Amino acid sequence: xxxxxxxxxxxxxxxxxxxxxxxxxxxxxxxxxxxxxxxxxxxxxxxxxxxxxxxxxxxxxxxxxxxxxxxxxxxxxxxxxxxxxxxxxxxxxxxxxxxxxxxxxxxxxxxxxxxxxxxxxxxxxxxxxxxxxxxxxxxxxxxxxxxxxxxxxxxxxxxxxxxxxxxxxxxxxxxxxxxxxxxxxxxxxxxxxxxxxxxxxxxxxxxxxxxxxxxxxxxxxxxxxxxxxxxxxxxxxxxxxxxxxxxxxxxxxxxxxxxxxxxxxxxxxxxxxxxxxxxxxxxxxxxxxxxxxxxxxxxxxxxxxxxxxxxxxxxxxxxxxxxxxxxxxxxxxxxxxxxxxxxxxxxxxxxxxxxxxxxxxxxxxxxxxxxxxxxxxxxxxxxxxxxxxxxxxxxxxxxxxxxxxxxxxxxxxxxxxxxxxxxxxxx
Numbered sequence: 001x002x003x004x005x006x007x008x009x010x011x012x013x014x015x016x017x018x019x020x021x022x023x024x025x026x027x028x029x030x031x032x033x034x035x036x037x038x039x040x041x042x043x044x045x046x047x048x049x050x051x052x053x054x055x056x057x058x059x060x061x062x063x064x065x066x067x068x069x070x071x072x073x074x075x076x077x078x079x080x081x082x083x084x085x086x087x088x089x090x091x092x093x094x095x096x097x098x099x100x101x102x103x104x105x106x107x108x109x110x111x112x113x114x115x116x117x118x119x120x121x122x123x124x125x126x127x128x129x130x131x132x133x134x135x136x137x138x139x140x141x142x143x144x145x146x147x148x149x150x151x152x153x154x155x156x157x158x159x160x161x162x163x164x165x166x167x168x169x170x171x172x173x174x175x176x177x178x179x180x181x182x183x184x185x186x187x188x189x190x191x192x193x194x195x196x197x198x199x200x201x202x203x204x205x206x207x208x209x210x211x212x213x214x215x216x217x218x219x220x221x222x223x224x225x226x227x228x229x230x231x232x233x234x235x236x237x238x239x240x241x242x243x244x245x246x247x248x249x250x251x252x253x254x255x256x257x258x259x260x261x262x263x264x265x266x267x268x269x270x271x272x273x274x275x276x277x278x279x280x281x282x283x284x285x286x287x288x289x290x291x292x293x294x295x296x297x298x299x300x301x302x303x304x305x306x307x308x309x310x311x312x313x314x315x316x317x318x319x320x321x322x323x324x325x326x327x328x329x330x331x332x333x334x335x336x337x338x339x340x341x342x343x344x345x346x347x348x349x350x351x352x353x354x355x356x357x358x359x360x361x362x363x364x365x366x367x368x369x370x371x372x373x374x375x376x377x378x379x380x381x382x383x384x385x386x387x388x389x390x391x392x393x394x395x396x397x398x399x400x401x402x403x404x405x406x407x408x409x410x411x412x413x414x415x416x417x418x419x420x421x422x423x424x425x426x427x
Contacts, residue, residue, distance in 0.1 A: 001249075001263070001275060001299040007309045010264075010302040014317040016367035030183045030212040037187035042194045048184040053125075054157040055179070060195045062161060062177040067170050070163035079167060085356045086135050086171045092358030093140045096377040108388025115145030116380050118197060120189035120221075121174070122204035123165055125154035125181055131168035136360040137204050137375060138172035144380035149174045150199055152189060154181020182206075186213035190221045203375060205362060224375050228366040229258035229298075231320040232350055233339075235310045235332065236274075238267040240325035244349070245270070246277035248323050251351050253294035254287050260298040260319070264310040271301045311335045318369040321350045340364045340374050391424045398424075 004010045036044040042060060050056050071079065104110040121137045123130055138149050151174045155161050161179055169177050178196055180188055186206075192198030201222035202214060214223045232252040236245050249261040265271050278295070282288055304310050311332055314322055318338035326332060329344040336342055340363030343350055354361045362375035398421045405413035 001261070001278070001295050001301050003271065003275075004300055004302045007304055007313065010304070010313055011316065013300070014262075014302075014313050016317060017370075024208065024212055026208055027212050027216075030209055030216060033183040033209075034187040034190075034213060034216060037184050037193065038191050042196075045180055045184055045188055045193060045196070048182070049155065049180060052182055052184075053154050055155045055159040057155065057159050057179060060178050060180060062166065062179060067166045067177070070166040070170075073163040074167055078164060081356075082131060082135065082164075082168055082171055085132065086139060088356055088358045089135055089139045089360070090143060093143045093360075093377050096140075097143055100377055100381065101383070105386060107390075108386060110386045112384045112386060113381055114384065115147070116141075116200045116222075116382060117146070118148040118150065118199045119146045119380060120150045120152060120199035120202040122185060122189075122202060122206055122210060123151060123153040124204075124206050124210070125156070125162070129153075129162035129165050131162070131164040132355050132361065133204060134165060134168040134174070135172050137362055138169065138174050140360055140375060140377050141203070141380045142173045144377045146380050148176075148197075150189065150197060151177045152180050152185035152196075153177070154185070155179040183209040183213035186210055186217060190217035201380070203362065203379065224362065224379050225364055225368060225372055226366070227362065227364070229260065230255040231260040231365055232262065232323060233314050233317060233319045233321070234261075234263045234323045234325060235307070235314060236263060236265045236267075236270055236325040237307060237327060238270055239327045240265075240270055242270060242273035242277045243281070245274045245325060246281055248350050249274070249295075249299065250278060250281055250285065250291055251349075252321070253291040253299060254285070255294075257290055257293035257297060259294045261295060262300050262302065262317070262319070264302045264304060264313055266304050266306050266310065268303055271303055275301065307332060314339070318364075318367040320363045320365045320369065321353075323348055323350055338367075338369045340369045389420075394420050395424050 045060055046057055101113055103113050119141045123133045141149050151169050153161055153165055186202060188196040189199045189202050199221060203224040205227040211226055211228060215226055230252055232248060234245050234248055245263060249263060252261040253259050263274055282291060285291060314336055315338045320340040322336055322339040322342045324332055324344040325348060333342050333344055341353055341359060343353055353359060360375040364372040398417050402414045402417050
């Protein structure tokens with residue numbers, strides 16, 4: 001990985017609030033796909049699936065028998081591992097729900113908290129399938145009380161969905177599964193087709209086409225966020241295990257060529273040891289080419305004077321993951337204000353949080369951790385305000401409301417209140 005020395009040089013590279021071109025060359029193609037699905041429904045989905053996934057489907061929806069048969073195709077050890085992960089994810093999000101905003105009503109003024117009716121979950125395919133994403137996205141939705149969870153995931157060239165994905169969907173309580181991927185899947189979930197029901201919100205990560213499709217349909221449906229390539233910032237001091245640092249940088253780079261793996265340290269000695277360890281560990285990894293591409297394009301080691309500079313750069317970058325491998329990790333954790341997930345502890349590794357720690361691994365990326373949160377139970381709840389108006393309220397503050405209405409030039413608003421002011425106390 002390239003080495004950047006000094007706070008000022010690193011700041012220029014890590015400042016994601018700097019002006020940049022937000023146009024995407026793929027956006028026109030995504031708009032066309034969305035329009036095609038809106039106009040032609042299932043017919044477009046069949047054609048686009050054959051075009052982009054190389055699969056000639058005879059049906060879009062996966063039948064329950066196919067899900068049942070998937071259990072025979074997957075090692076029991078993996079099934080048990082997914083069930084264990086589901087238990088831990090469930091426990092974490094049940095605790096969230098118990099502490100979430102409760103319904104409140106005092107004199108008919110307050111709010112009502114209700115779950116969404118139907119949610120779409122997208123699970124990526126392509127270079128790898130991610131049953132963990134199904135668990136991490138569908139389970140919080142079910143715990144929130146969502147009645148119907150619809151899964152969309154791309155099929156392989158043989159038209160089949162990964163058995164592990166199907167089992168994860170079954171474990172998570174997914175209602176229906178569809179063999180569709182990419183922008184066409186997002187369009188189908190947003191607008192509905194003859195087979196695919198329209199949802200209220202779409203959640204889950206994907207490639208640039210999924211990213212743009214979610215961006216374009218937002219407003220027609222809700223979205224959980226615009227997740228881009230995976231990211232980690234490893235903050236480490238001289239006490240850190242260089243092999244641990246290297247292993248997490250490699251694990252993040254493994255996601256794809258656009259992933260970002262960044263080490264920030266105040267120790268040049270550690271930086272050199274980490275680079276040596278990366279080279280050694282890389283020799284044993286099956287996705288070596290992908291990792292090398294990622295580290296070449298987006299990997300870097302930043303050497304700073306002290307941990308205060310490391311924390312400041314991290315907050316500026318606002319990464320998806322922050323891994324703290326330092327002596328005073330608890331103290332630094334309190335100073336990190338912009339991150340999707342902070343991982344700390346003697347054996348800290350992002351990989352555990354990706355699968356079994358409990359919090360959802362669907363996290364804000366691209367610097368959006370400055371203002372957004374990880375996927376959680378609240379994503380699947382909506383609040384309806386209650387506004388009770390009686391004689392006492394009209395008498396107490398009606399005149400103030402009329403004054404504001406008149407100041408805004410809204411006479412009809414003022415009149416509506418004044419009519420009620422005249423009738424206060426009259427039954």
